[in-house]
Amino acid sequence: MLVTEWPKSMEAWTRTKQSLAGGVSTGLRAQARPHPIFFSGGDGARLTDLDGNSYLDYVLGWGPNILGHGHPALVTAVQEQVVKGATYGSGHEYEYLAAEAVLSAYPSFDRVIWSNSGSEAAQVALRIARGATGRQAFVKFAGHYHGWTDPVLVGYRKGRADSPHGAESLGQSENAARDVVVLEWGDLTQVESALGGLDVAAVVVEPILCNSGVIEPPAGFLEGLRRICDQTGTVLIFDEVITGFRVDFGGAVAKYGVIPDLAVLGKAIAGGLPLSAVVGKSELLDLTQRGVVHAGTYNGNPIVLSAALATLGVLGQAGTYERLDALGQRLAAGIRDQLERHGIVGAVNQVGPVVQCGLGVPAIQNFSQFMAADSATYDLLLVELLRRGVFALPGGRWYLSTEHTERDIDATVEIFGEALAAIAPIKNKGQQI
Numbered sequence: 001m002l003v004t005e006w007p008k009s010m011e012a013w014t015r016t017k018q019s020l021a022g023g024v025s026t027g028l029r030a031q032a033r034p035h036p037i038f039f040s041g042g043d044g045a046r047l048t049d050l051d052g053n054s055y056l057d058y059v060l061g062w063g064p065n066i067l068g069h070g071h072p073a074l075v076t077a078v079q080e081q082v083v084k085g086a087t088y089g090s091g092h093e094y095e096y097l098a099a100e101a102v103l104s105a106y107p108s109f110d111r112v113i114w115s116n117s118g119s120e121a122a123q124v125a126l127r128i129a130r131g132a133t134g135r136q137a138f139v140k141f142a143g144h145y146h147g148w149t150d151p152v153l154v155g156y157r158k159g160r161a162d163s164p165h166g167a168e169s170l171g172q173s174e175n176a177a178r179d180v181v182v183l184e185w186g187d188l189t190q191v192e193s194a195l196g197g198l199d200v201a202a203v204v205v206e207p208i209l210c211n212s213g214v215i216e217p218p219a220g221f222l223e224g225l226r227r228i229c230d231q232t233g234t235v236l237i238f239d240e241v242i243t244g245f246r247v248d249f250g251g252a253v254a255k256y257g258v259i260p261d262l263a264v265l266g267k268a269i270a271g272g273l274p275l276s277a278v279v280g281k282s283e284l285l286d287l288t289q290r291g292v293v294h295a296g297t298y299n300g301n302p303i304v305l306s307a308a309l310a311t312l313g314v315l316g317q318a319g320t321y322e323r324l325d326a327l328g329q330r331l332a333a334g335i336r337d338q339l340e341r342h343g344i345v346g347a348v349n350q351v352g353p354v355v356q357c358g359l360g361v362p363a364i365q366n367f368s369q370f371m372a373a374d375s376a377t378y379d380l381l382l383v384e385l386l387r388r389g390v391f392a393l394p395g396g397r398w399y400l401s402t403e404h405t406e407r408d409i410d411a412t413v414e415i416f417g418e419a420l421a422a423i424a425p426i427k428n429k430g431q432q433i
């Protein structure tokens with residue numbers, strides 16, 4: 001059945017805009033076309049909206065719901081804890097049980113710091129790096145995202161035209177932006193000269209560039225970063241908010257075997273509940289007891305940590321990552337095949353259960369190719385997918401959960417073909433695809 005309108009979602013959207021700033025709880029959600037859909041519930045790989053439509057979900061809450069919706073292990077853990085109290089403001093058993101579970105996935109490290117969001121965890125990682133080195137600046141790479149806060153929201157997209165230091169947001173501190181050196185991902189020569197001449201505390205990097213194309217690191221790049229950071233006494237931070245517990249149980253660290261000084265974790269770690277972490281060696285992380293301030297009323301919340309323990313228990317089972325990778329490969333191959341069949345130029349990248357599709361470009365191997373993809377036509381495609389029961393992210397990224405099946409993927413690929421056919425008349429009118 002082809003959905004043509006979403007009256008209850010539309011009504012809810014109109015009403016939400018009367019009270020909630022912008023009508024959405026986080027900025028990018030306003031980009032959804034034709035308008036944000038309002039959901040009443042989810043089950044496994046599916047979501048149901050207020051109008052009663054059912055969707056295969058490839059948004060997964062923008063990544064956290066790696067166990068799909070309503071996974072029994074997660075539900076039981078949360079239900080059992082919530083009746084015992086929401087938060088204690090003091091120690092409890094889940095603090096160390098969940099920390100031990102995280103460290104079992106990241107065995108090179110011996111300490112964990114709990115926080116609530118990826119943005120917060122990235123902040124404490126940078127603060128530790130500055131505290132440890134006594135230096136101020138840090139290096140990041142164009143197109144990489146490390147949260148929305150002042151010190152990192154630089155060099156992510158195009159930057160504000162009127163910002164001298166590449167700040168992305170109105171109201172962002174130019175002083176904070178000035179401390180950031182934005183380099184091209186993959187270029188070790190640039191890193192070498194920046195770290196040789198500047199007062200750089202840390203290099204922060206998405207080890208797989210998930211936020212701009214799901215691009216694997218060029219051969220030798222992560223090793224090169226490790227070497228240069230060692231030579232210059234710079235702290236190497238892997239931002240594994242997307243890749244952690246997703247591309248492998250031990251994230252990109254396990255996948256590539258390069259060990260950073262700190263790794264920032266989020267999203268998948270608690271199966272959808274708000275949790276983030278920094279992992280590293282005690283020499284660095286114990287600085288939080290020697291002058292580096294890290295605080296937060298909700299840090300280490302028992303409901304959230306019980307959810308993390310349950311999530312990691314499921315993800316740690318044998319075969320999880322082989323299966324997630326097989327599902328990712330199946331979806332990527334299916335999308336590629338449909339693009340080819342419809343004579344549409346497009347690029348498809350895949351790492352484990354994360355897939356990227358870009359239209360109008362033959363390959364996405366760097367940030368500029370990602371930015372060159374035809375996002376306007378992709379938005380039209382997203383609406384056609386939605387009308388046919390597939391919910392996917394703007395920008396071309398797809399997330400898969402443990403609850404997606406081969407049948408779900410095959411059905412999705414069919415629908416993808418139908419959606420491409422539906423936008424073909426637009427293409428034939430002369431628009432670029």
Ligand SMILES: Cc1ncc(COP(=O)(O)O)c(C=O)c1O
Pocket residue numbers: 116117118119120122145146147148206211239240241242266267
């Ligand atoms: C790589 C990366 N780092 C940091 C963040 C910020 O995480 P949060 O949205 O939980 O603050 C994100 C969010 O998408 C991310 O993708």
